[in-house]
Amino acid sequence: MFTEPLAGWRQVSVRATRTKADWAVEMAGLLEGRYAACEKVIVVCDNLNTHTTRAFYEVFEPERGLVRRGQAAKITVNAYPGRTFNGKVAFFDPTVTAETRTGKVRIELANPGGLLKPSMYASVELAAGPARARTPAARPLPRARPPPRPAPHAPPRPTPRRVG
Numbered sequence: 001m002f003t004e005p006l007a008g009w010r011q012v013s014v015r016a017t018r019t020k021a022d023w024a025v026e027m028a029g030l031l032e033g034r035y036a037a038c039e040k041v042i043v044v045c046d047n048l049n050t051h052t053t054r055a056f057y058e059v060f061e062p063e064r065g066l067v068r069r070g071q072a073a074k075i076t077v078n079a080y081p082g083r084t085f086n087g088k089v090a091f092f093d094p095t096v097t098a099e100t101r102t103g104k105v106r107i108e109l110a111n112p113g114g115l116l117k118p119s120m121y122a123s124v125e126l127a128a129g130p131a132r133a134r135t136p137a138a139r140p141l142p143r144a145r146p147p148p149r150p151a152p153h154a155p156p157r158p159t160p161r162r163v164g
Contacts, residue, residue, distance in 0.1 A: 028094030072127040073107045085109050
């Protein structure tokens with residue numbers, strides 16, 4: 001369950017399991033949906049066994065951080081050699097196909113004259129820019145350690161002396 005009490009908002013997702021992968025998918029959906037425009041999101045986690053930033057690297061490929069919403073894309077289609085179509089990344093599916101280790105990206109672009117048809121083969125080139133870490137800024141807080149206890153007062157020990 002995600003909640004933002006001051007905004008009067010909450011979201012509940014019911015799953016058969018509660019694993020790191022489930023949590024990472026839910027967090028990715030939240031960060032790329034409701035908070036997509038935010039530079040920093042603070043999250044308070046209750047279950048530190050599954051709610052870890054490491055879960056993102058166990059579920060998603062490391063290159064995922066290089067693809068982001070609004071990134072420029074250049075599309076070429078085999079049916080129209082020499083012609084390019086320009087678009088922008090609109091959505092990145094938060095899951096990765098296990099067999100191919102690839103993710104799906106939705107690119108929005110103009111389709112002049114209706115040239116592009118469903119299921120056409122195309123090549124996509126994404127504009128490379130400075131890599132921005134897409135790992136959520138919210139990390140599980142370290143558990144607070146109690147302050148060290150003062151040592152009980154004890155008389156000083158005598159220093160042992162070597163005889164002989």
